[in-house]
Amino acid sequence: MMLKQSSKKNLFINGKWQEAGDYYQLTSPYNGKFLASVPLANKREVEDALASAEIGAMKMKELTSLERSNVLERVSKLFEERSEEAAEILALECAKPIKAARAEIARTIETYKFASEEAKRIHGETIPMDAAKSGKGRFAYTIREPLGVIAAITPFNFPFNLVAHKLGPAFAAGNSIVLKPANQTPLSTLFTAELFEQAGLPDGALNVVTGRGSVIGDQLVRDPRVKMVTFTGSVEVGLGIKEKAGLKKITLELGSNSAVIIDGTDDLDAVVDRCVEGAYAFSGQVCISVQRIYVQEELYETFVERFAEKVKQLVIGDPLSEGTDLSAMINETEAERVERWIEEAAESGANITLGGKRIGAIFEPTIITGASSTLSISCKEAFAPVVTITPYDFLKDVVTCVNDSQYGLQAGVYTTSIHKAFDAIAALQVGGVMVNDVPTFRVDHMPYGGVKNSGTGREGIKYSIEEMTELKLVTIKF
Numbered sequence: 001m002m003l004k005q006s007s008k009k010n011l012f013i014n015g016k017w018q019e020a021g022d023y024y025q026l027t028s029p030y031n032g033k034f035l036a037s038v039p040l041a042n043k044r045e046v047e048d049a050l051a052s053a054e055i056g057a058m059k060m061k062e063l064t065s066l067e068r069s070n071v072l073e074r075v076s077k078l079f080e081e082r083s084e085e086a087a088e089i090l091a092l093e094c095a096k097p098i099k100a101a102r103a104e105i106a107r108t109i110e111t112y113k114f115a116s117e118e119a120k121r122i123h124g125e126t127i128p129m130d131a132a133k134s135g136k137g138r139f140a141y142t143i144r145e146p147l148g149v150i151a152a153i154t155p156f157n158f159p160f161n162l163v164a165h166k167l168g169p170a171f172a173a174g175n176s177i178v179l180k181p182a183n184q185t186p187l188s189t190l191f192t193a194e195l196f197e198q199a200g201l202p203d204g205a206l207n208v209v210t211g212r213g214s215v216i217g218d219q220l221v222r223d224p225r226v227k228m229v230t231f232t233g234s235v236e237v238g239l240g241i242k243e244k245a246g247l248k249k250i251t252l253e254l255g256s257n258s259a260v261i262i263d264g265t266d267d268l269d270a271v272v273d274r275c276v277e278g279a280y281a282f283s284g285q286v287c288i289s290v291q292r293i294y295v296q297e298e299l300y301e302t303f304v305e306r307f308a309e310k311v312k313q314l315v316i317g318d319p320l321s322e323g324t325d326l327s328a329m330i331n332e333t334e335a336e337r338v339e340r341w342i343e344e345a346a347e348s349g350a351n352i353t354l355g356g357k358r359i360g361a362i363f364e365p366t367i368i369t370g371a372s373s374t375l376s377i378s379c380k381e382a383f384a385p386v387v388t389i390t391p392y393d394f395l396k397d398v399v400t401c402v403n404d405s406q407y408g409l410q411a412g413v414y415t416t417s418i419h420k421a422f423d424a425i426a427a428l429q430v431g432g433v434m435v436n437d438v439p440t441f442r443v444d445h446m447p448y449g450g451v452k453n454s455g456t457g458r459e460g461i462k463y464s465i466e467e468m469t470e471l472k473l474v475t476i477k478f
């Protein structure tokens, strides 16, 4: 397979493909092959994008709900028509195995479809003003208005679908966007911009500036024309953005060290299969990847044995090969970081039950047992194909272990007891609890987001639209 597009890319500003002053060379994380020359946007180009987005916001506000819905529907259809090409871009620029890449495109199609449907359902409510002593003789209602210009900053790991989670709701609600994708995954974003252009999005509604996060990000976050920053990425960058954003609205979708509790099940093999998928899909570079597995003492030994058997069957290789389950991590530096964490675990007396080795940017699927909760591999976000498996006696105690984390995105709990399920639901400090599934479960219309250092605000189209609109109250005296 070959990348069909031109290898020199342009910025997308005010509906035009604009050459940049400077470029960087994008290469494949898997084999280092050159993929494209990508614009390294400078301050003036970001300024152009912001000015264009201001005009774009006015145009978007003028569109009817139906017109906005139709653009999003067309984009969903275009993704369907060009899905294989889009999947291939993912395999090339972020080394996502082609099976997982296709799954991301299927979700992207659905995310834009949800956005096109939600565009028709944005409304306020009437308020019974006469419930207040001084409210008699007044009628009141609310409307949801677009914010204007939104800055969206996205990570490398789901460069189509997480961009869809910014663009879909923002356009559904009538906003414009300046989008800064991760520097390793600009091709997917530029491809998305092409589809929006084809679908008839007004010029200036979408502006894509590629390049360095620290340079472009800073300028976007501080600019007074930007009314909201929606960011998905690491805690460190997210915290910095929050400090600089002032009174702008802000959504932060950050990291996690997600846990699953296996307290009881009628089908251990099915649980093992889901846990393997949850832990190793895209080499664990998923914000809700399974990182910590806690297994009830009576099931522990059997679980570890069957889990290890299953992990041994995973195929490591070229992301473009049909059989590949795991490929390179996003870069070698990340793989080296994981290697150090594994060494730290081994030195502390933990057992490397499987894997633990690195070849370049590829990290073997790894299982660690006997890890203490203070090790990096337990308490920080691994974002790598590594899990810890730990036995426990009582559900109450293990919920405390799960909560003993700076993060709180999603958690999973397998149980055959409805009482235990409700106990865990009440006690787990996370944004979402998946009963009888891994924390990695997500579909794109459900409310999604974290507590603690996992972020603030919720995505899932309807919920993002709430964040991306301002509530206006109208009262009429009669």
Ligand code: NAP
Pocket (backbone or CB within 6 Å): 153, 154, 155, 156, 157, 158, 162, 180, 181, 182, 183, 184, 211, 212, 213, 214, 215, 216, 217, 218, 232, 233, 234, 235, 237, 238, 240, 241, 252, 253, 254, 255, 256, 286, 287, 288, 381, 383, 409, 454, 455
């Ligand atoms: P990252 O390093 O934080 O980068 C995310 C984005 O921020 C990139 O576009 C990056 O640009 C940009 N950036 C870097 N420095 C910046 C700055 N000073 N100001 C503004 N923007 C800046 O994250 P990543 O490695 O791409 O992604 C992995 C992280 O994302 C993990 O922590 C993962 O858990 C999290 N994530 C969370 C969710 C969720 O929904 N909760 C989903 C997916 C991923 P450059 O690429 O140019 O540096």
